[in-house]
Amino acid sequence: MAQLSKTAVEKIEGICDRHAAEPTPLIVILSDIQKEYGYIPLEVQEVVSRKTGISVAEIYGVVTFYSFFTLEPSGKYVIGCCLGTACYVKGSQKIIDQFSEILGIKPGETTQDGLFTLDALRCIGACAAAPAVSINGKIYARVKPSEVPNILAEYWKMGENAKEGTAHV
């Protein structure tokens, strides 16, 4: 298991301290860590446990209960296909199937290159835009299955550019 750096440990402890006055702070702490790091691996849970006195078993139980907390990092682009009822009755299943087919991953999984995570979302409240897809917060409205390859191409290109960018540095 990877060792956490000293600064990482301090940062996590800082988050724990920030909520020390709360009567039952675990979920608040985990939310902040998830926001800061994008996931909550076991090593991090151990730090939280040491700091708060809550057992790792309990922390792990909470992390795995809520879908918002993840044990693994998500991809660079998180594709959220809305599967709320309003989107579903307008064919959103076809949209997510299409993403799934092209990326070769199931909902909840991340592509091997770490570029995409595919998520099934429960109602993002853009029902007039049904079926709606949200990619890193940007909303695509009334998506058709035939548009999926183009949407992905946009991000593949951005991903490529970003890679080239870092290669030059």
Next chain:
Amino acid sequence: MFKSCEELQAKIDQYTKELESKFNGRDGKRYIMLCGGTGCIAANSLGIKEKFEECIRREGLEDQCEIRVVGCFGMCSQGPFVRIFPEDTLYCLVSEDDIEEIVERDIKGNAVVTRLLYEDPVTHERVAKMQDICFYRKQRRIALHGCGIIDPDRIEEALGCGGYRGLIKALSMSQQDVIKLILDSGLRGRGGGGFPTGRKWQFAYDQESDAKYVVCNGDEGDPGAFMDRSVLEDNPLAVVEGMAIAGYAIGAKEGYFYIRAEYPRAVARVRAIIRQAESLGLLGDNILGTGFSFRAHVRLGAGAFVCGEETALLNSIMGQRGMPRPRPPFPAVKGLWDKPTIVNNVETLATVPYILREGLEAFTQYGTEKSKGTKVFALGGKVRNVGLVEIPMGVTLRELIYEIGGGIQNDRKFKAIQTGGPSGGCLTAEFLDEAIDFDNMVAHGSMMGSGGAIVMDEDNCMVDVARFYMNFIRDESCGKCTPCRIGTKRMLEILDRITEGRGTMQDFDDLEDISSACKTNSLCALGQTAANPVLSTIAHFKQEYLAHIKDKKCPAKVCRNLFSYTIIAEKCKKCGLCFRNCPVECISGEPGKTPFVIDMDKCIKCGTCMSSCRFDAIVKE
């Protein structure tokens, strides 16, 4: 810092005048409002704002106009909107390209740009004012009061729009009188259960305890519903005020908002309004010098539908896995940290200030005998006007779907309306003239629910819809009790079989057995109601189930294994459009030479070929 009710009241009067003068033009300016709801933001409301500002600047009209992004206007399918006062003109489906014209003709020329007005789907007349549009005509805004009117980031506007007058009133009454008023109003919980709010408050009031809590349930789990989010985003002070009134009534000094993490904007707005309220002395110790102290905190949900259930929600606030526990003891007796706690829905709390501010009759004039007031619905699916609507209870389903909703999209045939989300049921055309209220919906085998209202047409397969909800519930079952954990899984397997064409008649009996076991033996309502969508679709659409099981056909052509696409050779013009559009390359043929053919083994039934064919040469059967 306001030190007394009189001081606050004086300021409220001033803010009210200021806000009114924006709308009636007494401030000498045109007031331009843009919708800031999620739907409109996604459709470029902010780009429109920039463009507007640029035009106004260029024309040197800055002193004569004020532009604001406010909350959701509700009629999401017609957004983005521009609403201009004092004339109160509403422009719909506006794009950046329309702004020049609006500025030129309306702002400068005082004329109306007719082509951007709402077009009535029946009469095809253009309608200029919001309240004359069919979508708004029957609506009455109580819970949504101020939403789409005020700028939610400015507490002055919330105060100028009725905010805190309810709390001032409550603080002049005894706790017991406040509870009695809520009881007499007949207000019932808007979170789905419909429990009388006053009764719940009375239980908590009657408990002796050093600490009590008020919790606002903003978990809004029903997929396809976003009423509570809209209230939290667009008039958060109303919910804070409702919570404070509840706190005063039962004797609580502390309140918790539990808001789903998927609603970051709602979370930010509520946090911001709490901070502003604290700095003005509207929350905190000794509020307005009355001796009443109340603080509000925000806790985030973390993606678990079951946390909408009140005991699970309380466990989640206490940092644990969000699993329900048996009741009694009810939260009103033993809730957060074992102290008396009331859990109320967002919309319930947002309604409370209205009752105090406007009085009993202003509320009870709406509704039916046992369901008073209004209810907010997120109307979605196959209706023309998709959006948020608040209707007096007692309005019929027909009025909701055909007047407010403007009828079914593309003139298809209405099939069913599902309310109550995954715990609810569907109602068919024969129930269209039934009144919407708590008891009547239940009497006909559905339920009011928290406000999701999904309209389905003949292209929707009801077995597939039932499977959709069961899949949702199976995913969200917390696993604590066996009937729900295993029952929902088994029922899903059966529905999978039926929709895949492997169903047998035995499956009906099994569904019935398992659903009754789930209903009577599950720990919480999630499992107890899990089978409702299945039972109600079987009740109304048995023929459709039979078609899947016996004929291996999906009449609505939704279930993939039970229909196929075929290219009619005689009609195929060999253009190759389908072939180029097919995402899985399962169509073969040579452009200009032979008719194209679909390889059914590879086809994923996405329908792209059919919608791309210009010669109607592809059929679904």
